[in-house]
Amino acid sequence: MSTNELPLWEVFIQPKTGAPFQHAGNVHATDKEMALQNARDLYTRRMEGTCIWVVKADEIVSSNSNDQESFFDPANDKVYRYPTFFKVSKKAKGL
Amino acid sequence: MKNPLFQYVLSLADDALIIGQRLSEWAYRAPFLEEDIALSNISLDLFGRANLLLEYASEIKGGGTCADDLAFKRNEREFFNHLLCEQPNGDFGKTIVRQFFFDSFYLLFLTRLAKSKDLQLSAISQKSLKEVTYHFRHSSQWVIRLGAGTQESHEKLQNAVNVLWVFTDEFFNMNDIDKMMVKQKIGVDRQALKVEWDKEINKVLKKATLKRPEKGHIISGGKEGIHSEHLGHLLSDMQYLQRAYPDAEW
Numbered sequence: 001m002s003t004n005e006l007p008l009w010e011v012f013i014q015p016k017t018g019a020p021f022q023h024a025g026n027v028h029a030t031d032k033e034m035a036l037q038n039a040r041d042l043y044t045r046r047m048e049g050t051c052i053w054v055v056k057a058d059e060i061v062s063s064n065s066n067d068q069e070s071f072f073d074p075a076n077d078k079v080y081r082y083p084t085f086f087k088v089s090k091k092a093k094g095l
Numbered sequence: 096m097k098n099p100l101f102q103y104v105l106s107l108a109d110d111a112l113i114i115g116q117r118l119s120e121w122a123y124r125a126p127f128l129e130e131d132i133a134l135s136n137i138s139l140d141l142f143g144r145a146n147l148l149l150e151y152a153s154e155i156k157g158g159g160t161c162a163d164d165l166a167f168k169r170n171e172r173e174f175f176n177h178l179l180c181e182q183p184n185g186d187f188g189k190t191i192v193r194q195f196f197f198d199s200f201y202l203l204f205l206t207r208l209a210k211s212k213d214l215q216l217s218a219i220s221q222k223s224l225k226e227v228t229y230h231f232r233h234s235s236q237w238v239i240r241l242g243a244g245t246q247e248s249h250e251k252l253q254n255a256v257n258v259l260w261v262f263t264d265e266f267f268n269m270n271d272i273d274k275m276m277v278k279q280k281i282g283v284d285r286q287a288l289k290v291e292w293d294k295e296i297n298k299v300l301k302k303a304t305l306k307r308p309e310k311g312h313i314i315s316g317g318k319e320g321i322h323s324e325h326l327g328h329l330l331s332d333m334q335y336l337q338r339a340y341p342d343a344e345w
Contacts, residue, residue, distance in 0.1 A: 006127065027129050028127060028128070028129055029129065030240070031240070033236050034236070034240070037133065037232070037233055037236070038129035038130075038132075038133065040229075041129065041132050041133045041136050042129060042132055045136070
């Protein structure tokens with residue numbers, strides 16, 4: 001298989017019902033069903049989850065490292081975006 | 096005749112043990128990493144099932160026998176698995192077809208055995224059913240994927256179906272022990288499963304664009320302890336440690 005690698009799929013596991021899905025890793029597979037089964041075998045052997053998502057890796061749109069400054073740096077000096085930035089007035093009750 | 100319940104349980108255990116051993120031969124050798132783990136997982140499920148059944152069998156036998164004694168200290172003629180289980184892996188397609196025939200039969204069989212009057216057998220079947228449901232999904236999807244895949248994969252699958260077909264009928268043979276167990280509402284009427292099995296098999300083969308072989312030559316005997324030449328080699332691998340170092344422990 002080394003010369004003819006199968007497509008890559010990203011695997012997301014939901015640890016318990018209602019919880020957000022978390023990225024677990026990836027698997028190789030030719031189709032949806034195989035991706036789901038391989039993900040089950042690789043990532044849920046120790047009761048890690050209640051539901052699995054598999055997504056073809058090349059269907060995922062990712063920001064790239066060149067974008068890092070313009071995407072994330074502007075948030076640097078804006079600590080007021082944290083709720084803890086603000087002092088709570090002593091007069092405010094029931095918070 | 097030995098205790099018929101003992102024989103019955105032993106024969107079911109041997110099926111799981113022997114095909115589990117076969118599948119474990121793929122460890123580190125499967126076509127790619129994910130499938131390597133899938134086959135090993137299924138193999139471990141089968142060893143788990145074999146262990147539960149062998150523990151039950153040794154309990155019935157009594158006299159201090161344990162599951163390991165039954166697994167590692169019996170000779171070829173004292174194994175009662177169906178011949179399909181001991182057939183060599185061949186290529187990946189052949190392994191998949193063997194597993195597909197096995198899983199499709201056991202899915203039906205264990206569904207019935209879960210209703211056995213024997214509470215131990217019923218409990219073991221209920222636990223195993225969840226696993227077999229998954230095994231069947233794995234093997235049948237591969238049959239469809241490869242059968243309806245490329246010309247080469249199709250040919251290899253069709254060849255495997257033709258070669259292994261002669262061993263499938265043995266699963267529906269009723270020997271004296273089967274009959275006795277059915278009478279006591281402990282065992283399963285194997286013949287009654289045939290129609291449903293045919294239907295399931297036909298469905299998958301059709302999707303896989305594979306031809307079902309004509310009914311013809313049938314090979315059986317495993318359940319009576321008469322095996323193909325392959326079982327001895329398998330046992331010499333599986334039993335090596337206990338034979339070379341009797342009663343060795345971890």
